[in-house]
Amino acid sequence: MPRSSLAMALLLCLTPGVNRALEIEKIQLPDMGDSSGTLISPLQEKELGAAFFRNLHAKTDINQDAEIQEYIHSIGRQLAANSDMPSNPFHFFVVMDPNINAFAGPGGYIGINSGLILLSESESELAAVMAHEIAHVTQRHLYRQVEAASKMSIPTIAATLAAILIGTQSPRMGQAAMMAIQAGNIQFQIDFTRDHEKEADRVGMQILTQSNFDPRAMPTFFERMQQSTRYYGRGIPEFLRTHPVSESRIADTRGRAERYPYRQYPDSLGYLLTKARLYAMTEPNKAVVLQHFATLQNQGTAEQRAVARYGLGITHFESQQYAEAAIQFQKLVDEYPNTPQYITALARTALDSRNYDQANRLFAMAAETFPNNDVIKVEYSRSLLKSGHPERARQVLLSLSEPRRTQAFYFELMSQTFAALNQLGESHRYMAEHYFATGRSDDAVMQIRLGQKAQNPSYQLQAILDERLNFFLNDIKERKRER
Numbered sequence: 001m002p003r004s005s006l007a008m009a010l011l012l013c014l015t016p017g018v019n020r021a022l023e024i025e026k027i028q029l030p031d032m033g034d035s036s037g038t039l040i041s042p043l044q045e046k047e048l049g050a051a052f053f054r055n056l057h058a059k060t061d062i063n064q065d066a067e068i069q070e071y072i073h074s075i076g077r078q079l080a081a082n083s084d085m086p087s088n089p090f091h092f093f094v095v096m097d098p099n100i101n102a103f104a105g106p107g108g109y110i111g112i113n114s115g116l117i118l119l120s121e122s123e124s125e126l127a128a129v130m131a132h133e134i135a136h137v138t139q140r141h142l143y144r145q146v147e148a149a150s151k152m153s154i155p156t157i158a159a160t161l162a163a164i165l166i167g168t169q170s171p172r173m174g175q176a177a178m179m180a181i182q183a184g185n186i187q188f189q190i191d192f193t194r195d196h197e198k199e200a201d202r203v204g205m206q207i208l209t210q211s212n213f214d215p216r217a218m219p220t221f222f223e224r225m226q227q228s229t230r231y232y233g234r235g236i237p238e239f240l241r242t243h244p245v246s247e248s249r250i251a252d253t254r255g256r257a258e259r260y261p262y263r264q265y266p267d268s269l270g271y272l273l274t275k276a277r278l279y280a281m282t283e284p285n286k287a288v289v290l291q292h293f294a295t296l297q298n299q300g301t302a303e304q305r306a307v308a309r310y311g312l313g314i315t316h317f318e319s320q321q322y323a324e325a326a327i328q329f330q331k332l333v334d335e336y337p338n339t340p341q342y343i344t345a346l347a348r349t350a351l352d353s354r355n356y357d358q359a360n361r362l363f364a365m366a367a368e369t370f371p372n373n374d375v376i377k378v379e380y381s382r383s384l385l386k387s388g389h390p391e392r393a394r395q396v397l398l399s400l401s402e403p404r405r406t407q408a409f410y411f412e413l414m415s416q417t418f419a420a421l422n423q424l425g426e427s428h429r430y431m432a433e434h435y436f437a438t439g440r441s442d443d444a445v446m447q448i449r450l451g452q453k454a455q456n457p458s459y460q461l462q463a464i465l466d467e468r469l470n471f472f473l474n475d476i477k478e479r480k481r482e483r
């Protein structure tokens with residue numbers, strides 16, 4: 001395909017099936033010029049990334065668990081800090097999906113499926129895949145594949161990209177993606193070049209080792225992904241389709257890893273607890289999970305036994321067996337009083353069993369001991385809200401770190417808080433932001449209109465509502481224009 005063809009190939013993850021289908025439907029368009037220069041400004045890239053993420057929200061189950069979010073952020077930050085672009089804004093998130101996949105979208109949005117995390121057997125293996133994705137971003141592979149700018153607007157490109165990504169997981173959405181492309185008169189060319197994959201391995205390996213993870217984990221995990229196809233009779237893991245791993249790639253990666261001296265790389269507690277938590281949350285057969293953790297509880301180091309106990313507690317919690325969960329978490333807190341995850345788990349159990357006084361007391365204590373811990377703050381605010389202390393909940397929410405205050409769950413909690421404070425204009429304003437952040441622009445507009453009708457909004461609030469209404473309407477208009 002000539003370089004001059006109009007192509008929007010932004011996503012690194014697309015199944016060959018969808019790709020072929022698009023080839024059939026391709027429409028030749030005139031050359032838009034510039035195939036080498038900058039196609040997208042940093043501001044456009046930021047907008048595209050945010051819009052892409054909103055669309056993903058609407059179509060996939062993006063994990064909202066504060067504990068899991070915190071872990072994936074922290075390991076992502078650690079890796080990104082050792083990349084060529086330490087100040088680049090990266091956004092790491094977990095998609096609740098059993099398929100083994102990870103992907104890099106525009107604007108530094110990197111998603112990791114829960115299935116991939118559960119397949120990993122060490123933190124370095126998970127880090128290896130994340131480092132590979134970070135390398136795709138820092139090497140700007142996404143934009144190198146963009147052959148020419150499109151006349152499509154950012155909301156439309158973002159929606160199309162998100163639809164294509166879902167197409168890798170659901171044939172129905174793949175159809176929707178195709179229709180969007182045809183309607184938009186654009187042609188996608190996804191080219192998973194071997195050079196890009198090899199470069200992402202090489203650069204990813206540097207990021208991995210500089211971040212103090214095991215370089216051998218990269219070839220080992222690639223091999224396991226290949227084997228999972230053979231041994232478990234599954235389809236090819238999504239990750240291998242979109243980042244095809246050849247024997248030579250594994251050999252190259254293995255060769256590079258062997259240059260580093262062998263040593264032990266212990267997993268962080270955050271990794272072990274995240275895996276235990278994801279397993280307990282996603283495995284439908286809770287009896288199997290209980291058996292799994294009960295067995296592990298009698299093996300390994302003191303820390304590993306504690307993690308197994310945590311897994312037991314989470315499984316009970318997920319099954320709403322709060323008394324049993326509390327027994328496990330209380331033991332952990334007694335033994336490890338300085339581990340925030342154990343205190344949070346105990347406090348959440350108190351909250352969900354409506355033991356509000358105990359929950360608030362535990363959260364308050366934890367918030368004082370760990371003043372910078374956003375997970376505790378999020379859960380504490382929920383507890384305050386449920387127990388009828390909305391003003392204190394609002395204060396705790398406002399003390400969250402800045403990135404947290406742009407996330408969908410924050411807007412929802414703020415909306416609930418203002419509703420409890422009987423400030424309905426503010427409540428609708430935040431609900432609008434929640435809907436917009438999760439890809440529901442029409443519902444966002446409705447919330448703004450409800451906010452405008454609320455009693456006595458301040459002049460300042462009115463101005464905000466007007467401004468946001470225009471913004472949301474514009475977003476909807478731009479997408480409709482191209483349909």
Ligand SMILES: [Zn+2]
Nearest residue numbers: 197200242243
């Ligand atoms: Zn790749």
